[in-house]
Amino acid sequence: xxxxxxxxxxxxxxxxxxxxxxxxxxxxxxxxxxxxxxxxxxxxxxxxxxxxxxxxxxxxxxxxxxxxxxxxxxxxxxxxxxxxxxxxxxxxxxxxxxxxxxxxxxxxxxxxxxxxxxxxxxxxxxxxxxxxxxxxxxxxxxxxxxxxxxxxxxxxxxxxxxxxxxxxxxxxxxxxxxxxxxxxxxxxxxxxxxxxxxxxxxx
Numbered sequence: 567x568x569x570x571x572x573x574x575x576x577x578x579x580x581x582x583x584x585x586x587x588x589x590x591x592x593x594x595x596x597x598x599x600x601x602x603x604x605x606x607x608x609x610x611x612x613x614x615x616x617x618x619x620x621x622x623x624x625x626x627x628x629x630x631x632x633x634x635x636x637x638x639x640x641x642x643x644x645x646x647x648x649x650x651x652x653x654x655x656x657x658x659x660x661x662x663x664x665x666x667x668x669x670x671x672x673x674x675x676x677x678x679x680x681x682x683x684x685x686x687x688x689x690x691x692x693x694x695x696x697x698x699x700x701x702x703x704x705x706x707x708x709x710x711x712x713x714x715x716x717x718x719x720x721x722x723x724x725x726x727x728x729x730x731x732x733x734x735x736x737x738x739x740x741x742x743x744x745x746x747x748x749x750x751x752x753x754x755x756x757x758x759x760x761x762x763x764x765x766x767x768x769x
Contacts, residue, residue, distance in 0.1 A: 571596075575607050585610065602700045604656070611701040619692035619705040623654040624667045625752045626679055626711040627763040634730040635756045635763070636711050637739070637749075638674060641725035648725075650739050651749040654704070663690070667707035675728045676716025681709040685767025695748075706752065708764060733757055 571588040587599040603610050604620050611617075626636040635652075642649050655670035657663060664681040671679035685708075692703035715728045731739070736753050739745060745753070755766050 570612060573607075573610070573612055576600075587612070600699075602702075604702055611703075617692050617703060619657060619663060619703045621654060621656045621702065621704040622663050622666050622670065622707050623652050623704055623748050623752065624671055624679065625652060625706055625708045625755070626671060626677070627709075627756070628730055629710045629712065632732060633763045634732050635736060635753065636671070636675060636677065637729045637731050637736075637753075639727045639729065645744070647744060649744045649746055651746045652752055654748075663705050663707050667709070671711065673719045674717075674724075674726055675711075676714055676719065677711040677728075678713040679709055679711050681707060682764050682767070685764070686769070689767050704748065706748075708767060 569590050571590065573588070574586045576584045576586050582602055582604055585601050585603055587601070589597050589599040591597055605611070607613075609616075624636070627633040628636075637650055638653055639648050639650050641647070653671050653674045655666060655674070657666040658669075661669070667681065668679050671677055689708070690705055692705045695702045695704055711730075715730070717726055717728065720726050729735070733756070736757050740750060740753055740757070756763055759766060
């Protein structure tokens with residue numbers, strides 16, 4: 567049985583919009599369902615069924631004997647609080663995920679990013695961010711960073727502090743701080759890595 571009879575766009579914002587679904591429950595009864603999307607009406611995934619990624623999260627480590635993980639502490643308006651995350655952003659039209667990662671890393675941190683292309687492609691697939699309230703997908707990009715930390719290219723709406731965190735710092739953040747879920751899982755990979763911070767990609 568088809569569960570979505572119709573969908574309507576309720577807002578008109580260039581970044582994110584609210585949609586309404588005329589939905590049916592498992593007994594065939596009608597109810598209202600709402601979700602948010604970065605996609606226009608023609609490209610919401612309810613219509614396209616595509617797995618194209620809107621954004622990326624960047625797992626970036628320093629090339630050192632004891633590597634450090636690039637983290638940011640960012641103010642998030644819905645929480646009115648600062649949250650620890652990995653650098654991330656949206657993929658612009660015509661960009662690959664790797665190109666977006668290079669650009670976003672430079673904009674958010676001032677650091678230079680080089681993609682690591684080895685390992686299994688399963689780690690680079692797009693995955694859904696929160697399918698109960700959005701159709702957005704995001705993919706991870708992995709690699710190394712170098713250069714000098716800088717926040718001079720961040721936007722006026724972005725309050726970001728950049729860190730290169732060792733394992734002890736990552737553990738403390740996971741134990742005591744507000745952390746985004748996708749950031750937390752990748753931080754756990756870093757924390758449990760043996761033989762190098764990118765070796766888990768080979769499994």
